[in-house]
Amino acid sequence: MATRPTLPYFAPPESLPAPLPRIASILASTRFFPSYQVGSKVVHFNQYYVVKYGTRVRLQEGENMLFVRQATNIRVPTVYALFYDEKTSYNFIIQEYIPGRNLLPHWETLDESGKEAIVAQLRQYFDQLRSLPSPGYFGGVWGQRTLDLYLGSGMDASKTSDEHKPLPCATEKEWVDNMIAAGKAVDAFNKYPNLVGFFGHAFHTIFQGHRPVFSHTDLHPTNVLICDDGTVALIDWGRAGWYPSFWEYCCLMAPLGHDCDFDSWIPRFLDEYLVELGWMYKFREWILISCL
Incomplete structure (x- = not known):
């Protein structure tokens, strides 16, 4: 290890x-x-x-x-x-420094075989990450805090210290508790306590039974480089950690603009979690209220 x-x-x-x-x-x-x-x-x-x-x-x-x-x-x-x-x-x-091109807009210049070559590499990469032995907790590498965008301080740029980021969670229930706490930190949403309670019930019902897997969680196409030799490199690992198995797929899909066909290729290198994705859309909307 x-x-x-x-x-x-x-x-x-x-x-x-x-x-x-x-x-x-x-x-x-x-x-x-x-x-x-x-x-x-x-x-x-x-x-x-x-x-x-x-x-x-x-x-x-x-x-x-x-x-x-x-x-x-x-x-x-x-x-x-x-x-x-x-x-x-x-x-x-x-x-x-790795010379290369960002996946977008390079993706839009590729034919079917070119896209398949990139996706095959991504699948191999994420299969490796998923096969790493779990440390038995949800959180940052080597037992550190979770630096995911949506937890702790959420997307509030004024909260810069790590004390706003959650410590590792022993169970997925604790992870979901942190999701709910991040939502409750959005002052505007607390005007609707019944809705907060409903979301809490729904999250604990849907988000259970997932194992911790090592995840990048910021796989925006700008963080995927196509190197000059054709290999794929992944950069910007600032939010990575041991997260529930649905988290990577949902964090990638939820903010996509769906303005090119890249999103239709995602299930070829990440397992789908469609039920969880629907609720992650709601969770992301909840957190984004803090930015309005």
């Missing part, structure tokens, strides 16, 4: 493709990748490195990638450094 790294973490010097960039050079870089998270910046530093840094960056994301690299042969960026800088109060993740 994969071994948890000691933080701060630095890869052995002989494994580095070039000297690690210094903090001052990272902060001065203007080669930004798009970042949709407040308090997080992602820069392309020379031909070898991508650096993610900021107050909202969690070193647990790098630990997730190290875990996946040790436990599977999934193509993920090599992690070269994980550390906190006291002067800036930033966390830093220095990782491998």
Whole structure:
């Protein structure tokens, strides 16, 4: 089984493709990748490195990638450094730059055989994740907090500390309790206590009997890279962890715009949970009220 790294973490010097960039050079870089998270910046530093840094960056994301690299042969960026800088109060993740194209809009240029080749790789990747021995809890890797978008602080960007994220759950019932607690944190929804009670009853009825499986949970097409050699790489593991088996499929399907045929291929690499998906749509709407 994969071994948890000691933080701060630095890869052995002989494994580095070039000297690690210094903090001052990272902060001065203007080669930004798009970042949709407040308090997080992602820069392309020379031909070898991508650096993610900021107050909202969690070193647990790098630990997730190290875990996946040790436990599977999934193509993920090599992690070269994980550390906190006291002067800036930033966390830093220095990782491998993988040349490639995002799945979208590249997907729309592919014929049937090209799409089948990508989906076959994704199926093999997720079969590996599903086959990893469960630690017997629902939560972050190595017993850490759950960093999923919808739990704890939900989508409230003002709540930045990890204390708003739930600790590992021993049972799926506890996981569902955390879902309900996240919904109750939405002030606007608490005007309807009967509806909150109904959702709680429905969630505990529907969301049961699922085992914990290691999940990416942010498989947006922008986090799927098609490398120059045709292999698929998965990036942005910040929300990964040991989650109920329905969670990956539902978290991918619920926010999709359904404006291309990619969603029709998803059942070829992820098992479907259609009943759970219907209630996850409702749960997502519940949480999104906090953003209105």
